[in-house]
Amino acid sequence: MSQPGSLFQLGRERLALIGKHADALMQGYLKGHIDETALSENALNKLIDARILWRPDEQAPLSLRPVMGELIASLTQDERKRQINADVAEHLDQIHTRVQSLQAARAKGDYAAAEHHMQLLTERVHDMSGQFGDAIESLWHRLNTEFGFVASLDDKIREIELAQKQLRRLLDGFGLLDFDELIALAGSDGSLRKLLVSQLQARISEHSGSLLEVQKRLVLLMARFRQQQERALLVSRMSAFLRQHPGFQIGDYPNRTKVPAVVNQARGLSACAAIALDRAGDRDTLSQLARAIPRPEQQPVQTEIAEPFAVVTQQVTQTIQKKLVEDVENCFIAVIDSGNAISALEYLQRNELEWDPEIWLFQVIAEYEGMASGAKKSFKLEKVTRPASRFNQVQIIEDVHLGLRFFGEFQATG
Amino acid sequence: MIEHGPLLERLLEGAFICAVSDEHSFHKLQSESLREDLNHFLRPLNRRITHSEDGSVFFLAYHDLSEPARQQLSQQFNQTIQSLLPMLEWMQLVQEALGRDGALTVGDTIKLQEFSMKVEDNQSLRQRLALLAADKVFKSTSEQLDMQIKQVFKRIRELGYLHQPHRDRQFYIVTGKIEHLIELVRFIKDEENLPLEEGHAQQGDMF
Numbered sequence: 001m002s003q004p005g006s007l008f009q010l011g012r013e014r015l016a017l018i019g020k021h022a023d024a025l026m027q028g029y030l031k032g033h034i035d036e037t038a039l040s041e042n043a044l045n046k047l048i049d050a051r052i053l054w055r056p057d058e059q060a061p062l063s064l065r066p067v068m069g070e071l072i073a074s075l076t077q078d079e080r081k082r083q084i085n086a087d088v089a090e091h092l093d094q095i096h097t098r099v100q101s102l103q104a105a106r107a108k109g110d111y112a113a114a115e116h117h118m119q120l121l122t123e124r125v126h127d128m129s130g131q132f133g134d135a136i137e138s139l140w141h142r143l144n145t146e147f148g149f150v151a152s153l154d155d156k157i158r159e160i161e162l163a164q165k166q167l168r169r170l171l172d173g174f175g176l177l178d179f180d181e182l183i184a185l186a187g188s189d190g191s192l193r194k195l196l197v198s199q200l201q202a203r204i205s206e207h208s209g210s211l212l213e214v215q216k217r218l219v220l221l222m223a224r225f226r227q228q229q230e231r232a233l234l235v236s237r238m239s240a241f242l243r244q245h246p247g248f249q250i251g252d253y254p255n256r257t258k259v260p261a262v263v264n265q266a267r268g269l270s271a272c273a274a275i276a277l278d279r280a281g282d283r284d285t286l287s288q289l290a291r292a293i294p295r296p297e298q299q300p301v302q303t304e305i306a307e308p309f310a311v312v313t314q315q316v317t318q319t320i321q322k323k324l325v326e327d328v329e330n331c332f333i334a335v336i337d338s339g340n341a342i343s344a345l346e347y348l349q350r351n352e353l354e355w356d357p358e359i360w361l362f363q364v365i366a367e368y369e370g371m372a373s374g375a376k377k378s379f380k381l382e383k384v385t386r387p388a389s390r391f392n393q394v395q396i397i398e399d400v401h402l403g404l405r406f407f408g409e410f411q412a413t414g
Numbered sequence: 415m416i417e418h419g420p421l422l423e424r425l426l427e428g429a430f431i432c433a434v435s436d437e438h439s440f441h442k443l444q445s446e447s448l449r450e451d452l453n454h455f456l457r458p459l460n461r462r463i464t465h466s467e468d469g470s471v472f473f474l475a476y477h478d479l480s481e482p483a484r485q486q487l488s489q490q491f492n493q494t495i496q497s498l499l500p501m502l503e504w505m506q507l508v509q510e511a512l513g514r515d516g517a518l519t520v521g522d523t524i525k526l527q528e529f530s531m532k533v534e535d536n537q538s539l540r541q542r543l544a545l546l547a548a549d550k551v552f553k554s555t556s557e558q559l560d561m562q563i564k565q566v567f568k569r570i571r572e573l574g575y576l577h578q579p580h581r582d583r584q585f586y587i588v589t590g591k592i593e594h595l596i597e598l599v600r601f602i603k604d605e606e607n608l609p610l611e612e613g614h615a616q617q618g619d620m621f
Contacts, residue, residue, distance in 0.1 A: 238608070
């Protein structure tokens with residue numbers, strides 16, 4: 001064993017070394033390996049000698065020793081890398097050995113050795129309890145940040161499953177602590193009893209309470225994540241289904257004997273009110289309101305002047321309408337003359353008519369539909385359509401083909 | 415009762431009241447005795463207060479399912495079904511564009527600018543959005559992405575699924591009405607025995 005004085009020196013130097021190269025070490029922690037060009041040969045060797053860095057195997061790059069990684073993870077509460085150590089058996093074995101050494105030293109009357117063993121034993125017990133505390137604190141931290149250190153829902157659910165396993169191992173570890181055995185081990189020694197029994201018991205029961213709470217919260221969080229996942233799947237699968245089955249008919253729920261609550265949603269009503277003059281008390285308020293209405297600045301146009309204008313517009317509209325009907329009739333005549341089927345839009349272009357194509361098609365269809373059934377039979381009208389959207393069955397008419405019906409046959413254009 | 419006038423009026427207008435759209439009223443409606451009082455008032459109007467299964471949103475339902483009420487429900491149900499696929503597609507678009515793994519839920523916030531940037535950078539999302547915007551539920555005639563997005567969000571706000579806290583800021587919060595829609599989707603799935611459990615739901619397989 002090193003002399004206490006030189007151990008102190010060595011420890012201080014190495015801690016200082018960590019501080020001196022904090023930047024490079026943190027880079028190494030984040031990247032998983034140390035950038036060897038960032039440090040001098042000398043510094044690298046020092047760090048390796050100080051057991052801070054190591055090369056896991058010959059080909060591998062230089063990286064932090066596991067304990068260094070754990071230290072940083074624990075200091076920074078970095079849950080991606082933080083370890084939950086739930087090994088209780090190892091601690092218990094060590095405690096047994098220490099107690100035996102302590103009792104042997106006392107029996108020999110070697111008080112210096114006994115004190116040394118007592119110190120190690122105390123540390124060991126505190127380590128064990130502190131390790132549980134750290135593990136529980138880490139679990140709490142994960143819970144409170146909702147496992148924010150992983151991004152996707154699937155990863156979060158996996159992390160919760162892992163945390164649940166760790167929690168179970170911790171609880172199993174608590175089960176290994178047999179206080180009857182520890183009482184027997186401490187015997188009549190007051191300080192040992194205090195250390196191994198009363199203090200430890202208090203801490204463990206505190207930890208168990210905390211763990212049970214964590215367990216409860218983990219279950220709740222898991223349920224919430226699972227629910228979120230289920231919703232996302234529901235949305236994506238339902239929309240995929242509806243896309244694949246555009247004609248799918250959903251049941252007529254509102255007309256069932258028992259209407260499902262989810263479709264029972266009342267129509268909106270608006271509570272309208274109008275000015276009422278039957279209450280004398282309201283008159284002041286109403287007259288104020290009336291006075292507050294802004295007056296129109298322009299004189300209103302007299303009806304006598306306005307009327308002829310409206311008539312003119314109507315006449316113009318009627319003239320336009322007549323012209324349109326005439327043009328469409330000519331189009332039908334052209335079909336009869338030529339004996340061939342034609343496209344209505346082509347006819348419109350060829351004759352350089354100035355109608356809007358949409359209005360033109362509308363009028364052609366209207367004319368056809370409006371014919372007497374005998375006349376209608378001698379024509380055949382075919383609509384050229386395209387779907388408006390893939391979400392519905394609306395068809396947009398792009399053109400109509402007009403032809404004569406000979407022997408019930410339709411002559412297609414082109 | 416006088417003090418609940420504005421709340422009653424909003425409910426009668428067909429509003430869905432949740433913690434996002436009207437936090438104060440939503441908390442008031444948690445009280446069963448108040449709901450009873452209001453129901454008493456609503457009874458002659460053939461209305462009663464109800465809520466989504468998870469309790470995240472309150473609205474009015476018919477008390478008696480009379481013939482006129484059923485006709486009204488049929489009409490409304492048809493409208494909801496017609497907008498169902500576009501709504502689901504919108505939810506997926508937002509979820510994918512903003513890189514979230516859960517479906518949109520009450521209280522989620524959407525910054526239009528962020529959404530717009532994400533869609534602009536992704537050709538497939540852009541195409542899907544253009545198709546969606548042209549749907550008759552949204553009726554956008556614009557060729558510009560920005561206008562299409564604005565129109566889609568404006569419509570969804572009108573439908574009550576989004577709340578816009580500041581009228582001049584393009585920032586939206588998902589309302590509790592979305593939970594009602596999800597419940598309807600789940601109901602349809604169960605009721606029609608839709609085979610939605612297997613993995614044949616490849617997102618975007620239509621594109």
